[in-house]
Amino acid sequence: MTTANLLSELKGLRVLVLHPQDAEAQIVLGHLQRIGCEVQQRWPVPERLPQGVDVVLLSIELDQRPAIERLVDNLDEQAPPIIAIVGYENPSMLQLVLLSQPAAVIERPLRPFGLLTQLLIARSFWRRRVAMLAEIRKLEIRQSAVSRISMAKTLLMARHGFSEPQAHQRIQRDAMAQRCSMDVVAQQIIDNDSPERAPP
Template sequence: MSDFIQELRDLHTLVVHQRDRSADDLLQQLNRIGCNFENAWPLPEVLQKKFDLVFIDVTDQPTSVIKSFLNSSGHEPPTVIAVIGYENPSTLDSIFEIGAHALLTKPVRAASVLSGMLMARRYWAEQIRFQKDLSKLRDRLGNLQKINDAKFILMRHHSIDEKGAYAVIRKQAMAKRTTTFEIAQSIINADGILRNIGDI
């Protein structure tokens, strides 16, 4: 547990909440935990890159404005903990739409802050990992499609089967010490140039 708490202490935390009893209780608890935090109100136009975790009061704030703020840093999205004063369909829709990783209800209870931060960071980390894995998978599928396109070009021009076409690509990749994707892309580019010449 001490490792998790130390990780939270290393984060730059922003509390977007007007200074009232709830904000004071939240800031006091963050201070007890040992977090590096700042308070801002009203909602800033731009989220500074240094902030890793954001507590944000979503009550009576347009969802589109909140989303714009959270996406404005041009950096990896922060962990978001929504702070609400009451539960209704509109508020809950807003929480989902802004992509909050955890929820804190008012009045703020000290016992819920630490657990909320821990759960939010874990959910955030899993989400980031999932996005990276998904990006890698999309890249891999894109590469496989390029290789398939290149194979069909070779099959069309050299009257060889699919296995033979792939063997050509692989042999060229080994000879040039590059990837099969790079060779496939070169074949596709060359085919495009030849087609354009033929149209002149």
């Protein structure tokens, strides 16, 4: 990816900086604005993320642990990626970092150098995660449909003495006649709404 493409990726990126209002935060806010990001800053850590956020920079502070826990608990599958800002390492701090489920980590003292890379890594991680979740949803829907069709065939076989191929053909034929999916017909049969027909 060229430098122009990298900057295009970041231009207009909506970044929420959850960090105390200090000189360090001003450095980061200024750099984000210079590379074209739309930036807002909040502190202390809110209970929920506001709408319209693409990336979150989260300062990991031990005194904010309850707030960070509430924030993480309120995140859904489509939540933007978190970049954790860490000042030092000890067991309590590392535990809180892991709790925040970051896509990337930045160490203090904060500097503009490397921030662009971490933003791109976080966005790439988020896109892969969303794509993976979408694929999982498709598989779940497909498996659910297969289960319903199998149940409907079992009911037809029990009610009418159909063979498995006959039951399948019955569902397939009704789906074609109704111009709907076999899954819809299967649900009708399960709900006992499908009209009675003789085996083919």
